[in-house]
Amino acid sequence: PTPDPSPQGGGELSTGVLLAFAFPDRVAKNRGNGSFTLANGRGAAIEQTSGLARAPYLAVGELTGTAAQGRILLAAPITLSEIELHFGDQITDADEVSFDRSAMTLRARRRRALHAITLSEAPLALAPSEGTARVLADGLIAAGLDRLPWSKQLQQWRGRVMFLRKAEGEPWPDLSDAALADSREDWLVPALFDKTGLKDFSASDLSDALMNLLPWELRVRLEREAPTHFEAPTGSKLPIDYEAEQGPTIAVRLQELFGLTAHPSVAGGAVPLVLELLSPAHRPVQVTRDLPGFWRGSYAGVRTDLRGRYPRHPWPEDPASAPPTRRAKPKGT
Incomplete structure (x- = not known):
C-alpha cells in the first residue's frame, strides 16, 4: 500500500507504520516472554528487558539468526488499529474447524489474520457437514481407534471377519487398525456427517458403519463359517x-x-x-x-x-x- 501522510485527517505516520510499509512481512505479534511471530511465519525474540518486549505488535526493521528463531535488533511498536487501517487489503477472515483431542470434539472459530499472525478470533456455532465429518474422522483416527465406542459384540464381529480373512484371504476385508485408518473415507466419514464429537457417536453408529464394509453375501457366509x-x-x-x-x-x-x-x-x-x-x-x-x-x-x-x-x-x-x-x-x- 501507498503511505497516506494524513490517514485520519492530518496525523503523522508512526515509526511502526513506516517500518511496516518497508517490511510488511515483518509485522509481528507478541506471544509472551519477548517472543514474537512474524507475518511471514518466522519466529523472533527480543530482549525481555526491552520496553518493546511488552508491545502487543511490532514492526521489525532488522533481525538476525535462523528462520526458526531470529533475534530482533531494530523494531517499533505498531497498534492493531494501524494494522487494520494500512494493511486491510492483506487481512483475511476465515472460518476454521479443528479437532480438540482433550474433549474429543470439534471446535469452530472465525479467525482474522494478517498472513501468519492472528489478529483476533471468536468461537462459532458449528454446523455439521461433510467437511466437518472429515475433520472429525481425522481427529478420531489420530486419537486411536480404541477410543471409539466398541461393544463386545462388535469386537467379536471384527475378530470373526479377521479370522476368515486370515484363513481364506480375499474377499474378506482387512479390518486391522491400519487398514481402517486408511479407509476412513469409506466407513467413518459418512457416519459422522451429523456429528460434532465422539459423544454423538454411539456404539450402534460404529457397528452400522463397520458392518456396511461387509457385502451381504459375505454376511451370510460369516454366520455359517464363523458363528458367534x-x-x-x-x-x-x-x-x-x-x-x-x-x-x-x-x-x-x-x-x-x-x-x-x-x-x-x-x-x-x-x-x-x-x-x-x-x-x-x-x-x-x-x-x-x-x-x-x-x-x-x-x-x-x-x-x-x-x-x-x-x-x-x-x-x-x-x-x-x-x-x-x-x-x-x-x-x-
Whole structure:
C-alpha cells in the first residue's frame, strides 16, 4: 500500500507504520516472554528487558539468526488499529474447524489474520457437514481407534471377519487398525456427517458403519463359517473367542462334551476350535484341538484326578458314548 501522510485527517505516520510499509512481512505479534511471530511465519525474540518486549505488535526493521528463531535488533511498536487501517487489503477472515483431542470434539472459530499472525478470533456455532465429518474422522483416527465406542459384540464381529480373512484371504476385508485408518473415507466419514464429537457417536453408529464394509453375501457366509457361539451337546451356547492367540477358542466344562465324537470346527471344517476344558468348578483342566484323541488318551488320567475332587459328578470310563451333562448326580447316588 501507498503511505497516506494524513490517514485520519492530518496525523503523522508512526515509526511502526513506516517500518511496516518497508517490511510488511515483518509485522509481528507478541506471544509472551519477548517472543514474537512474524507475518511471514518466522519466529523472533527480543530482549525481555526491552520496553518493546511488552508491545502487543511490532514492526521489525532488522533481525538476525535462523528462520526458526531470529533475534530482533531494530523494531517499533505498531497498534492493531494501524494494522487494520494500512494493511486491510492483506487481512483475511476465515472460518476454521479443528479437532480438540482433550474433549474429543470439534471446535469452530472465525479467525482474522494478517498472513501468519492472528489478529483476533471468536468461537462459532458449528454446523455439521461433510467437511466437518472429515475433520472429525481425522481427529478420531489420530486419537486411536480404541477410543471409539466398541461393544463386545462388535469386537467379536471384527475378530470373526479377521479370522476368515486370515484363513481364506480375499474377499474378506482387512479390518486391522491400519487398514481402517486408511479407509476412513469409506466407513467413518459418512457416519459422522451429523456429528460434532465422539459423544454423538454411539456404539450402534460404529457397528452400522463397520458392518456396511461387509457385502451381504459375505454376511451370510460369516454366520455359517464363523458363528458367534458353539452349541455344546447339552444345549449350552458358548461364545467363541476369535481373537485368542492360539486361534478360535471356547471354554467349556468337560462333562458338557460327553458323547461328542467329532472335534468341533469353524471355517467350513478347516479350522478346529481350541477347547479349553474346565472342571465342574470352571477351573482349567486341559487344552486340546483333538477331542477324540483326548477321550482315548489323557482323559483317563484326568478322570482319576477329578473323580476324587468331584465325586458327585459322573466320570464315565467311555466319555465318547456317555450322555453330556451340566449337573451333579443326585445325593445318595
